[in-house]
Amino acid sequence: MRRIIFNGVLLLMVLQIFLVATTTGDETCESDRKMEEQCRLHNYKTVKPLLDYFRQVRNEIEQSETKENQISELNSDLMEKYHEIVRIHETFMKEAALLNEYKNKVIKGENDLQLCQNKVDKSEFEINSLKEQLTDKSTNLETYQVQLKSFNSRLIEKDENIKRFSENIKNNTEHQKTLEMKLEKSKSIIIKHENDIQLCRSEINELNRTSENIREEQKKIQLKLKESETKLIDKVKENYLCQSKLSPTTCPPFGDYSGVHQLNVSGIGLFNVLCDSQLAGPGWIVIQQRVRGNESFNRDWATYRKGFGSFESGFFLGLEKIHRITSLQRFELYIHLVDLGGSTYNVRYDDFKISDEDNGYALSLGKFDGTIRDSMRYSENMKFTTFDHDNDKDDDNNCAVWNKSGWWYYYCYTSNLNAPYGPNLCWWDTGKVIYPLEVKMLIRPKDVMKK
Template identity: 65%
Template sequence: MCKIKIKTVLFLTVLEIVLVTTAAFKETCEFDREMEEQCRIHNYKTVKPLLDYFRQVRNELEHKEIKESKSNELNSDLREKHHEIVRIHEKFMKEAALLDEYKNKVLKGEDDLQTCQNKVHKFEPEINSKQNIIVKLKEELADKSSHFENCELQFKNLNSSLIEKDEKIKRFSENIQDITEHQKTLELKLEKSESKLIKQDKDIQLCQSEIDTLNRTSENIREEQKRIELQLKDSQTKLIDKVKENQLCRVEVNTLNKSLPNTIIPSSCSPFGDSPGVHQLNVSGIGLFDVLCDSQLAGPGWIVIQQRVGGHENFNRDWATYRKGFGSLESDFFLGLEKIHRITSLRRHELYIHLVDVDEHVYFFRYDDFKISDEDSGYALSLGKYNGSIIENRLRDYDNIKFSTFDRYNNFFTRLCQNWQRSGWWYHSCIYCNLNAPYGLRLKWHVKKKVQLKEAKMLIRPTEAMKK
């Protein structure tokens, strides 16, 4: 900075001399106008070095200012680095303190470990002696277990017979559902007999536990074995008596079914009028079974044959399950192909399809002559004339198509569509209409565009009910 000030003073001094010299030359030149041109040349030659020097000084001043600004920036960076180094140092000191604390903990843990090792060495002889005792006991148990093999085989046979009896009881309970109050009384008797069988099963389990106890003891083995065999024989005789009692109940139920007149229970929901809910129908070839009647979506008298309202049921079922029907009438269900065939073969029925998408938009499709063929014909679909809330009638492509499942392919599209849709349906196309598709993203219906459904129902009723 001092050098710059000195150069500035020198520059001002020289500039003042130049100005004085220039003024002197001007006075001289006024007397001689002929020398004016020479004066100008002389002035230029005199002032030019000074001007060059002035430019040089100005450039040096600018260069010095740039260097000073850079120096200030470097100083600020150095201060920031210094602060950062201080912070790192403080962090390092904290970590060093933590490291010392961890070292102390490790030393303490080593001391504890050494103490534990001393204790282990102290108890090793006692452990070895106990292991020898355990080995001897295992050998004794192995010898004793050979005496009870025959008894275990008898228990296995008894358990298998109990399983067979349970299966027979389940089939029996399925066959006597949906009957009159007297039949329900018989079901109560069967349930009591089942509870007795369960009690007998518990008794057998107690016998098994007693055998396990005998495996761990060595006193009175033969007498205990005889007592258990007597209990098993007693249980077997009681089971035989209960099975005979169940058979008698079944015969009584079959007799009652034959004695009940078929005209008492209707074959459609029309007689129930505006009383929706679960009712019992009696259809020729099927007998008695429960259905869900609906009188709110499209008037009275509708039978709900398929319903998707929550995704609580798996619709990827085999042919036998679709033939029989599955699900809960209070949630998702499929009534059954054989039931639908028998109902629609009695008289002419109309079909009503009710759909609600995820945006709460409602659609309906109606056909005036719905039926499906028998099992030998693949339960082929027949629709009749169409009437609905939109122009597109995509289900028409499925007319006269046979029903298919993953274990029975009845048309060309079944393998391709079933692997993607994973459900039983009248497959003609995989993308337009399948109300049995997995609940969620795949449950769609083509209405100008594919819409995702959150609710779907298929309902049927006799056509004469619509005329009334």
């Protein structure tokens, strides 16, 4: 609008200038007619641009009016759209409020969902535990079903037994009636027999007197038998002692013959042994003893072959003597251990022997019986090893050098009764190790008391 007003003012100013120019031109033309055509031509040249301009301005005014109409139309459309935008905004605000409400509901729903999920997890855990219980109960149910079948079969058997018992009862009832009839008959017979019994009692009294005399005679006979048995045992002992003087090969198998005794074994001749008839019964030869620890068992092969030590303390009888004795018949081995706390342990093998020197005096044991573990079994079939004769399975070391004693080493041992006092002198038991303070190894013929 301002541009249109400005154009109108400018048009008025141009018209005034045109009028002045025309007036001036008329005066000029009146003064000089000759110049009229020139004036006209000049006026035409002067006015033509203005007319063109006026046309242009009028066209612009017409266009501006058209534009104003368009603008008014646009303004009306704009107002409608504005109102529409307001309505949309109001709708949007309502929807935003609804969205917030829905959002709150969603959050609440998520919280409720989380609670439900927790409940579901708890339910799943309970279901799993119930499944496990159900599995256990199903297992128990199967067991109960098996037991029920067994009970049913037993019940059927019992029903059959009851039927049989019922039949037996009927039979017994009939039999009882028969017996009652017989009893009545027997009573009369018993009365008759009572009279006979009274007659017999007098005869029995006389027989009792005779039986007392017979018992006294039996006692006298038993005393004579005991005397004869004692005399027979004494004769057996005398015969054994006579035989042992000629060729004794083991300790006496009866009586209290503890102490030093002389044996005569083929290949060696006469030599002394220590007999023990108190520790495990009669007839035992002590082949090894450890007491007070004053005897060294770290000896060479020749010394172990011959034997060493004193019967009053520690000693080893000798590998060759043990071989010769155990080769005569079957011997058993008895091992007696006393630990530092005073507890005693006993071990027995029923077929003990060692081979000859050419085979390294290899160890054989037989069956085991004892109050501790069979730890000497680890050494069975092993040759004897000393620091100068390495017969063990350890390729890197000599077990006799390592443990300072001769023994039937494997790699190296689970029992070593010849080692110096300390951790090497031991017997491995289940879950513990026994460290003996006293050791005795004894042998005697198997089943010696039966001979």
